[in-house]
Amino acid sequence: MTKMLTTQTYRDKKKIGEILEMIRKRSSKKIRLMEVCGGHTMAIHKFGIPGLLPKNVILKSGPGCPVCVSDQKFIDRAIAIARKEDVILTTFGDLIRVPGSTSSLEKERAKGCDIRIVYSSLDALKIARQNPEKRVVFLGIGFETTAPTSAATILKASKSKIDNFCLLSAHKIMPPAMEALAFDGIRIDGFIGPGHVSTITGSGIYQILADNHGIGCVISGFEPVDILQSILMLINQKEQGEPKVEIEYSRAVKPKGNEKAQRIMEEVFYLSDDCWRGFGDIPMSGLKIRKKYARWDAEKVLHVTVEKTRYKKGCICGEVLKGKKSPTECRLFKSACTPATPIGACMVSSEGACHAHYLYGNGKLL
Amino acid sequence: MCLSVPAKILSIKDDMAEVSVNGVRLEVSLQLVDKAKPGDYVLVHTGYALQILSDEDVTLANKFMEHESPNST
Amino acid sequence: MLITYMEMENSYKITLNHGSGGKMMHELIDSVFLNSFSNGKMIQQTDSAIIKNASTHHAFTTDSFVVDPIFFPGGDIGKLAVCGTVNDLAVSGAIPEYLSCGFILEEGLELGELLIIVHSMAATARVAGVTIVTGDTKVVPKEKCDKLFINTSGIGRVSDENLELGTGNLVEVGDVVILNGGIAEHGMAILCEREGINFHSGIESDCAPLNHLIHEILSNDHGITFMRDATRGGVATVLCELSKSRKLGVEIWENEISIRENVASACEILGFDPLYVANEGKFISVVKAGKAGQVLEKMKAHELGREAKIIGKVVDNNPGLVVLETSIGGKRVIEPLAGEQLPRIC
Numbered sequence: 001m002t003k004m005l006t007t008q009t010y011r012d013k014k015k016i017g018e019i020l021e022m023i024r025k026r027s028s029k030k031i032r033l034m035e036v037c038g039g040h041t042m043a044i045h046k047f048g049i050p051g052l053l054p055k056n057v058i059l060k061s062g063p064g065c066p067v068c069v070s071d072q073k074f075i076d077r078a079i080a081i082a083r084k085e086d087v088i089l090t091t092f093g094d095l096i097r098v099p100g101s102t103s104s105l106e107k108e109r110a111k112g113c114d115i116r117i118v119y120s121s122l123d124a125l126k127i128a129r130q131n132p133e134k135r136v137v138f139l140g141i142g143f144e145t146t147a148p149t150s151a152a153t154i155l156k157a158s159k160s161k162i163d164n165f166c167l168l169s170a171h172k173i174m175p176p177a178m179e180a181l182a183f184d185g186i187r188i189d190g191f192i193g194p195g196h197v198s199t200i201t202g203s204g205i206y207q208i209l210a211d212n213h214g215i216g217c218v219i220s221g222f223e224p225v226d227i228l229q230s231i232l233m234l235i236n237q238k239e240q241g242e243p244k245v246e247i248e249y250s251r252a253v254k255p256k257g258n259e260k261a262q263r264i265m266e267e268v269f270y271l272s273d274d275c276w277r278g279f280g281d282i283p284m285s286g287l288k289i290r291k292k293y294a295r296w297d298a299e300k301v302l303h304v305t306v307e308k309t310r311y312k313k314g315c316i317c318g319e320v321l322k323g324k325k326s327p328t329e330c331r332l333f334k335s336a337c338t339p340a341t342p343i344g345a346c347m348v349s350s351e352g353a354c355h356a357h358y359l360y361g362n363g364k365l366l
Numbered sequence: 367m368c369l370s371v372p373a374k375i376l377s378i379k380d381d382m383a384e385v386s387v388n389g390v391r392l393e394v395s396l397q398l399v400d401k402a403k404p405g406d407y408v409l410v411h412t413g414y415a416l417q418i419l420s421d422e423d424v425t426l427a428n429k430f431m432e433h434e435s436p437n438s439t
Numbered sequence: 440m441l442i443t444y445m446e447m448e449n450s451y452k453i454t455l456n457h458g459s460g461g462k463m464m465h466e467l468i469d470s471v472f473l474n475s476f477s478n479g480k481m482i483q484q485t486d487s488a489i490i491k492n493a494s495t496h497h498a499f500t501t502d503s504f505v506v507d508p509i510f511f512p513g514g515d516i517g518k519l520a521v522c523g524t525v526n527d528l529a530v531s532g533a534i535p536e537y538l539s540c541g542f543i544l545e546e547g548l549e550l551g552e553l554l555i556i557v558h559s560m561a562a563t564a565r566v567a568g569v570t571i572v573t574g575d576t577k578v579v580p581k582e583k584c585d586k587l588f589i590n591t592s593g594i595g596r597v598s599d600e601n602l603e604l605g606t607g608n609l610v611e612v613g614d615v616v617i618l619n620g621g622i623a624e625h626g627m628a629i630l631c632e633r634e635g636i637n638f639h640s641g642i643e644s645d646c647a648p649l650n651h652l653i654h655e656i657l658s659n660d661h662g663i664t665f666m667r668d669a670t671r672g673g674v675a676t677v678l679c680e681l682s683k684s685r686k687l688g689v690e691i692w693e694n695e696i697s698i699r700e701n702v703a704s705a706c707e708i709l710g711f712d713p714l715y716v717a718n719e720g721k722f723i724s725v726v727k728a729g730k731a732g733q734v735l736e737k738m739k740a741h742e743l744g745r746e747a748k749i750i751g752k753v754v755d756n757n758p759g760l761v762v763l764e765t766s767i768g769g770k771r772v773i774e775p776l777a778g779e780q781l782p783r784i785c
Contacts, residue, residue, distance in 0.1 A: 016767050039369060048769020092412070093710075110453065119709070120413025122395060123637070145370070149414040152397040196370050199409060199417040224767045251419050252409055258417055261398040340462045359774050369710050387708055389701035390631075391639040410708075 010223030011047075019228040020052055027235045030056045032187055034323050035220075036178060037064040037194035038351030043222045045356040057231065060323040061356070063177050063276065064194065066141045066170070067094045067349035068321055071275045073309050074141075074170045075100035080304040081137055081168065082113040087302075088131060089115045090124035091139040097348045101310040121153040121167070128157070128165035137298050140169045145196040147171040147287055148261040151268035154289070154296045168298035169287055172274055175205045176285035182213040186323060190234035192227065193219035195249045200265075202257025206245045216243035219253050268293055277345065278318025317344035320353050327354040334358065370411040372419055375404050385410060460671030460717075461776030485605035486667060487531035489597060496602060498533035500524060501592040509556065509586050512628050513643030514719075516589060517556035521563040521571075522648050522719060523670070524593040529650035530666040530722050532601030532657065535567065541575040541590040548586055556587070567648035569593070601657060607681050607725075609664040615731045616689065616751040617724045619652070619744045620645070621697040622674055626716035627705045640705050645720035652741045653722075662730025668722040672776050675714040677723045678751075678761045679775040689761045691751030691773075714763075715776050725753065 009015075035041060041061050044050065050059055063069050075098050082089040082105065089105070096106045096117060109115040114134075118124050121138050128136035140150040150167055157165045174197055181188070193206060198219045206217040216237040220230035230248040237243055247253050265287070274286025289297040314332050319325040327333050327346070337343040339355055346352035373385035373394070381396050385408065395414045396402050408415035456463040487498035502523045509516040520540065528535040540560065544553065564571055603609050624645040631640045649668065656663065667677045674696070682689045698706075698713055706713045720743060726734050731749060738744030761773040 011766050013767055045771060046765070047767050048763075048765045048771045049767075050769075052767070052769050106456075110455075119637075122413045145411055145416065148398055148416075149395075149412050152395065152414060156395075156397070196409070196411065196416065199370075224769075252417055254417075258398060260400050261416065264398065338462075340456065340466075359772075369708075371704070371707050388704040389641060390704045390708065391641075392637060392708070 010221070010225040012225065015225055016052075016228060019225065019232055023057065023228065023232050023235060024054050026232065026239060027054060027056055028239070030058065031189045031235055031238055032058045032060060033190050033192055033231060033234055034060045034062045034181070034186075034188045035064060035192040035194075036062040036174060037192075037197065038066070038068075038349070039196065039222050040064065040192055040194070040220065040227065041353055041356045042351050043224075044227060045359070047224045047227075049224065049227060053231070057235070059192075059231075060188065060326075061320070061353035062181060062191075062323045063278065063321045065321075065346070065349050065351045065353070066143055066146070066172065067098055068317065068345040068352045069172065069177070069276045069278065070098075070141055070170045070345070071277050071309075072100055072311060072345075073275070073306065074168075075104070076309060077304065077306045078105060078139055078168065079103055079108055080306045081298065081302055082108050082115050084135075084302070084304065086134050087114065088127060088134050088136045089113065089139070090118045090127060090136060091115065092119075092141065093117045094349055094351075095139055095141065097342065098345050099312070099342055099348065101307055121150050122156070125153055125157055125162060125165050128162050129160075132164055134164065135302070136165050137302070138165070138167050140167045140171050143172055143174050143194070143197050144200045144265070145194075147173075147269065148200055148258075148265045151264045154268050154293050155264065157296050158293065163295060166296045166298040166301050167289065169269070169289055171269065171287035172276065172285055173271070173287065174201075175208070176282045177276060177279065178206070178209060179213075180279055180282050181322060182209060182215055184322065188215055188323070189238050190215060190243070191217040192230050192234070193217040193245075195219060195221050195226070195253065198247075198249070198253045198257065200258050200261045203245050203247055203253065203255050210243045210245055214243050217245045219245075219247045219249050221249035221252065278321035312343045315344040317346040317352075317354075320346050327357040330354070370409045370416060372407050373410045373415075375402060375406050375408060375415075377404055378402065383408075383415065385415070458671075459776065459780075460676055485531060486527040487533060487593075487595075487605060489531065489602055489605070491602070496597045496599070497594055498528050498531045498597050498605075499592070499594050500527040500531070501590065502527060503588060503590040505585065505588045506629060507585055508629075508632050509552070511632050511644055512641075513624070514646040515556055515559050516587065517558075517560035518563045519644075519646050519719060520589040520591045521560050521567060521569070522646050524591040525567045525569055525648045525650050526668045526719075526722070528593050528595040529648075529653040530605060530668050531597065532604035532666070533595035533597040534654065535569045535593055535595040535650050537595075538564065538569055538571045538591050538593045539573045539575075540571055542577070543584050543588040544576065544578045545584045545586050546578055546581045553587070563648060567650055569650075604663065604666050607665045607685050610681065610685050610687065610725050610753055611664065612687060612753055612755045613728050614664055614725045614753045615728050615749050616678070616691060616753070617726055617731065617734060617738070617747060618669075618674065618696065618750045619649075619721055619724075619738055620746040621699050621702065622669070622718055622721060623698060623702050623706060623711075623713035623716035625719040626673070627702050627711070627713075629717075630709070630711075631705060638705065638708070640701050642699070642702055642705060645718055647720035647743055649720065649722055649743060652738065652743045655741055656724070656734050656737045658737075660730075661734065662727035663724050663734065664727065665725035666722055669718045671717050673713070673715040673717060674721070674723060675712075675761070675773045676776055679773060681723075681725070682761050683759050683775075685753075686758050688754040688757040688759070689751060690754050690764065691761065692764045693766045694764075695748050695750045697746050697748065711780050714773060715780055728752075
């Protein structure tokens with residue numbers, strides 16, 4: 001019935017102790033590893049992993065937070081849409097506090113806009129079915145883990161002829177951003193690969209990083225044993241001088257991924273250039289809705305005037321996202337910029353590096 | 367980007383399944399997976415099953431560690 | 440950061456975060472309420488105000504209840520209204536005696552629903568051994584409130600030796616932290632009933648009057664230095680407030696904090712941290728190390744304390760910070776909540 005807070009196998013202290021011992025034994029040089037998945041950012045901080053690692057193993061947080069990398073224009077557009085009389089705006093909770101140029105969805109809700117938090121795009125579809133006189137707009141954020149779910153919901157809307165539902169897509173794919181980091185000269189010895197993105201995509205998409213840039217990738221699960229095992233595997237690659245793509249999270253990730261989900265994504269979305277906060281434009285990195293499904297594309301069916309984008313001064317979210325700076329190097333961190341009064345998305349988003357750092361400290365405690 | 371949890375399929379109707387995450391029951395869509403059946407464990411993300419989880423628990427690291435435990439010379 | 444006059448003049452709007460028990464709520468209280476009402480008692484910001492007299496001291500408290508939905512697994516807004524105020528008195532060391540209740544009813548509310556709620560209040564008051572002695576009712580037009588809101592105020596007597604229990608002023612390094620049972624049940628029970636979350640969790644609110652349990656442990660020479668109930672903002676918020684006000688460190692151990700399996704799962708699915716989720720039948724007590732054993736034994740003998748455990752201790756390192764030792768032996772800082780916790784997908 002009632003149990004201790006955690007007792008699962010992948011949190012087994014003994015096993016963790018063994019892996020940490022191996023890490024200490026095997027890592028002789030400094031090694032910089034980057035995770036590119038918000039879920040990993042949170043898990044690493046939640047379990048206090050940085051403090052358990054030897055000093056030569058450095059973990060950096062990359063652009064794994066889809067909220068953080070969504071350009072401010074997206075929020076401004078969402079706000080403009082929410083302000084329309086006949087619109088119910090539905091969103092994942094992650095977006096509600098992200099600051100736009102002059103407002104946020106939370107502030108707009110306080111002013112009376114119909115903005116609802118949902119757990120699934122299917123809930124948004126349900127709201128559309130129940131409110132035929134309204135237009136229900138769902139904000140589609142997320143990488144390859146979430147994009148197929150949005151695609152499937154559009155297919156369902158199409159099949160069920162629910163025409164008052166539409167999606168505003170800010171979906172993106174991971175590999176171009178990871179490559180952009182490599183091209184940017186970022187000093188990483190290996191990537192802790194995104195576990196759930198990879199259940200969809202499979203492992204092949206990271207091969208180019210190992211082949212062209214000498215940066216290995218170990219696709220990791222989210223429990224402490226997973227993360228530590230993946231770190232060990234990356235250390236091993238570095239010590240042997242053999243960058244490659246490996247799957248630690250084999251219980252969920254197959255080398256080919258989920259081909260059905262890939263087909264569904266392909267059916268509904270096409271690749272397009274997209275703007276990433278902190279990176280600028282990255283070619284062929286965003287997912288837009290195909291003409292065939294234009295009826296469910298909020299960009300096509302809704303015409304709104306979006307205010308001019310104004311970026312906040314002093315915010316270095318871009319540098320933090322690229323792993324070039326840590327949150328504590330931002331002069332706004334914990335002073336002007338806190339979860340209650342966020343300046344940039346890295347603080348607002350619960351999985352943003354700044355937010356995780358604010359909540360969980362840096363693990364290497366006093 | 368990936369808050370997903372493992373869930374056990376209790377029953378299936380059309381393309382929806384009732385699953386249980388340690389006692390919490392919810393409905394998820396099976397649109398993204400093939401050949402799921404009651405008793406299978408699936409990874410659930412925002413109301414969809416993303417993948418059927420396998421029993422395979424042995425990772426390369428595990429194999430690696432079996433050969434090189436801290437006690438081995 | 441307090442709300443500035445400029446913000447007040449520039450139509451600063453209240454958001455849901457101002458009610459969530461976190462930093463923003465405190466800023467609102469400081470900037471607006473304390474500023475206007477300033478007096479020594481309110482500035483204490485404890486669960487009940489202690490009013491000292493030559494002969495008898497009293498604790499006096501008030502709380503308003505706006506929970507949605509008004510009926511939830513394990514209780515209803517009425518039961519909550521009685522328990523909430525009874526518990527605020529009890530954790531301040533008082534014996535709760537009398538309650539008032541004020542109702543704001545929405546036009547169109549079903550009388551049947553109101554009757555169930557009022558009967559529930561009466562039953563809970565009987566269990567708690569308190570008397571509802573006065574009340575008020577107002578009706579507002581449709582949509583001016585959400586079905587009904589209830590305010591309860593309560594008064595009870597406090598003895599000399601218990602006057603400081605709510606303030607934390609007696610807490611010292613070496614004291615241990617005790618929690619009387621599993622966390623996050625109330626908050627998750629409510630959340631799982633809300634629209635947009637279609638779960639069947641089987642989670643029930645832990646809403647219960649704690650005064651009898653607390654009475655058992657407040658024997659002579661009890662060794663208890665602090666008590667607070669872990670309502671909005673959860674266990675984390677109580678401990679953050681304590682460590683900050685006393686400028687002491689608090690260390691807690693994740694492996695000692697109990698949580699039901701289904702509650703933990705619901706938190707995982709939605710991305711909630713259970714340490715910050717509301718409870719309505721759980722309280723933190725800080726106890727002198729030498730007395731902890733006997734306090735624990737007395738708690739466990741009571742049905743609302745069966746799963747009581749020592750979950751941490753007061754330390755002198757990291758003053759002002761609450762540090763959690765994670766289930767795997769790592770460490771992380773537990774920061775105060777900024778605003779509402781939101782379901783997340785990432």
